[in-house]
Amino acid sequence: MIREAYPEARIGYFLHIPFPSFELFRLLPWREEILNGILGADVIGFHTYDYVRHFLSSVHRILGIETKHSMLTVNDRLVQVDAFPLGIDFDSFNNSIKVPAVKREINRIAKRADGKKIILSVDRLDYTKGIVERLEAYKLFLEKNQQYRGKVILVFIAVPTRTKVETYLNLTRRVNELIGNINGKYGSIDWQPIWYINRSVPYKTLMALYNMSDVALVTPIRDGMNLVAKEYLAAKSDLKGVLIISELAGVARELGEAIIVHPNDTMEIIEGIKTALAMPEKEQKEKNKIMRERLQRYDVMRWVEDFMDRLDQTKETQKSMFVKFTPDRKELLLNDYQKSKKRLIFLDYDGTLMPFKDKPSKVKPDDDILALIKQLSDSDRNEVVIISGRTRENLLKWLGGFPISFVAEHGVWLKEVDSDWEMIEAINNDWKDEILPILQLYVDRTPGSFIEEKEYSLVWHYRRVDSDFGVMRIRELIDDITNYVQTFNLDVLEGNKVIEVKNNGINKGRAAAQWINKVQPDFIFAAGDDWTDEDLFRALPDTAYSVKVGMSSTQAKFNVHSTEDIRHLLRELISRD
Numbered sequence: 001m002i003r004e005a006y007p008e009a010r011i012g013y014f015l016h017i018p019f020p021s022f023e024l025f026r027l028l029p030w031r032e033e034i035l036n037g038i039l040g041a042d043v044i045g046f047h048t049y050d051y052v053r054h055f056l057s058s059v060h061r062i063l064g065i066e067t068k069h070s071m072l073t074v075n076d077r078l079v080q081v082d083a084f085p086l087g088i089d090f091d092s093f094n095n096s097i098k099v100p101a102v103k104r105e106i107n108r109i110a111k112r113a114d115g116k117k118i119i120l121s122v123d124r125l126d127y128t129k130g131i132v133e134r135l136e137a138y139k140l141f142l143e144k145n146q147q148y149r150g151k152v153i154l155v156f157i158a159v160p161t162r163t164k165v166e167t168y169l170n171l172t173r174r175v176n177e178l179i180g181n182i183n184g185k186y187g188s189i190d191w192q193p194i195w196y197i198n199r200s201v202p203y204k205t206l207m208a209l210y211n212m213s214d215v216a217l218v219t220p221i222r223d224g225m226n227l228v229a230k231e232y233l234a235a236k237s238d239l240k241g242v243l244i245i246s247e248l249a250g251v252a253r254e255l256g257e258a259i260i261v262h263p264n265d266t267m268e269i270i271e272g273i274k275t276a277l278a279m280p281e282k283e284q285k286e287k288n289k290i291m292r293e294r295l296q297r298y299d300v301m302r303w304v305e306d307f308m309d310r311l312d313q314t315k316e317t318q319k320s321m322f323v324k325f326t327p328d329r330k331e332l333l334l335n336d337y338q339k340s341k342k343r344l345i346f347l348d349y350d351g352t353l354m355p356f357k358d359k360p361s362k363v364k365p366d367d368d369i370l371a372l373i374k375q376l377s378d379s380d381r382n383e384v385v386i387i388s389g390r391t392r393e394n395l396l397k398w399l400g401g402f403p404i405s406f407v408a409e410h411g412v413w414l415k416e417v418d419s420d421w422e423m424i425e426a427i428n429n430d431w432k433d434e435i436l437p438i439l440q441l442y443v444d445r446t447p448g449s450f451i452e453e454k455e456y457s458l459v460w461h462y463r464r465v466d467s468d469f470g471v472m473r474i475r476e477l478i479d480d481i482t483n484y485v486q487t488f489n490l491d492v493l494e495g496n497k498v499i500e501v502k503n504n505g506i507n508k509g510r511a512a513a514q515w516i517n518k519v520q521p522d523f524i525f526a527a528g529d530d531w532t533d534e535d536l537f538r539a540l541p542d543t544a545y546s547v548k549v550g551m552s553s554t555q556a557k558f559n560v561h562s563t564e565d566i567r568h569l570l571r572e573l574i575s576r577d
């Protein structure tokens with residue numbers, strides 16, 4: 001909504017909680033609205049790469065938007081998606097031990113603890129925090145390890161939240177019952193196994209507990225980051241203490257030296273507590289030193305700067321990557337076309353003149369395109385060249401009735417007006433006998449994919465395959481044919497939901513150069529939509545007008561949104577004849 005109101009706004013969005021996997025997110029009836037809303041931002045941030053991956057997967061599968069290196073294009077904007085692990089004010093926690101009130105609180109708590117080991121648990125009273133599972137693990141720990149009874153205290157701080165919601169009221173009752181049961185079963189006159197604090201605690205108390213606790217037990221079922229783990233380590237200026245962290249908390253990705261446990265694995269939590277309580281001081285200091293240095297380098301200020309710098313960079317990249325036709329630029333194009341005497345017009349077919357469909361055979365030219373090609377070719381000043389990956393049979397069948405030239409199979413075959421087809425050079429296709437069985441295997445393993453065999457190339461289409469599955473298969477396929485590609489000197493082209501294998505050195509740019517040298521035009525216009533057209537754009541002189549269909553990085557001078565934009569542009573050119 002902000003983007004609609006202020007199209008040029010600089011918008012950053014950061015989500016502090018986990019983004020769910022596609023299988024969960026797809027259940028929402030408003031999934032498209034949520035994704036489209038978030039995609040109004042220029043930079044989208046998450047705590048960990050897992051959340052980035054979940055978000056991009058949902059965008060890809062639900063909206064059909066392709067991603068590349070965590071970047072995607074929405075309308076005419078580049079959007080950057082990345083992980084920015086939230087930091088803390090490290091120095092504040094590190095220096096807390098120097099605060100007089102904190103020192104006094106440490107002395108007060110230490111007297112009450114009377115030399116017992118302290119395990120600290122600090123959370124909101126929320127079902128995502130794994131509180132019940134943690135208490136049950138502690139109960140079983142005391143049952144199985146009698147040697148620790150009377151020698152360890154769990155300081156359990158659970159801050160109430162959403163107190164009017166039934167689910168949370170039930171959780172509170174369950175927690176109260178568990179703590180009462182544990183203290184009643186194992187406690188004694190001089191020892192209470194759990195110190196339960198069901199409220200927020202003052203700064204001095206929390207800092208004192210961070211500083212003096214022997215173990216921090218942080219085992220949420222799911223947590224975006226969990227800053228308690230970072231705060232605990234930052235407060236440990238003496239480097240003593242052990243952190244136990246759930247592998248399902250975002251912070252576990254950063255703090256690999258901690259004891260990592262699964263929050264639903266009771267025995268693993270118990271073993272983690274035993275390991276933590278028995279860990280030698282030297283090992284504690286070695287591990288904590290590494291983690292603390294990491295937290296100090298990437299503190300909360302660095303997090304802010306990193307995010308804002310990325311926002312600035314993304315806005316600059318948007319300006320440099322996508323060049324749209326302003327009224328002045330379009331008028332210059334039209335005037336140059338109008339006054340020129342000898343024009344050369346290169347037009348790709350699929351994705352440029354015609355939108356894509358599931359099957360290539362269905363993409364026959366409609367009446368509008370046929371009329372545009374006729375009007376362009378009727379001008380004596382125009383040399384129109386359809387430069388496509390299509391077979392020569394397809395091109396002649398659909399457009400052979402016009403006085404135009406053709407480039408087929410990305411540059412293998414050339415045909416001038418009123419001439420026969422010629423090969424750009426003598427090439428062979430012996431390699432197809434080796435590659436075709438591999439592609440067929442991938443068709444068998446990938447429902448919805450199919451092979452298109454051309455005279456001098458093979459194409460594997462996966463437009464009807466699940467997006468993520470198709471991308472995975474592409475990487476596998478390229479790996480499997482690498483040796484053959486090197487042996488037979490082949491090129492592998494990745495297009496829009498296709499991969500094409502062909503002879504090396506044969507491309508649209510090389511074919512276009514032949515026409516440019518022969519025609520010697522004073523006006524060149526070229527339009528294409530995918531990576532195969534980049535060779536064409538590179539081969540053009542600086543004076544040429546080149547247009548990429550789609551808002552992605554390109555060697556072309558301009559970008560337009562769609563095939564409809566190209567058609568409109570061709571109509572405007574024709575109107576100047």
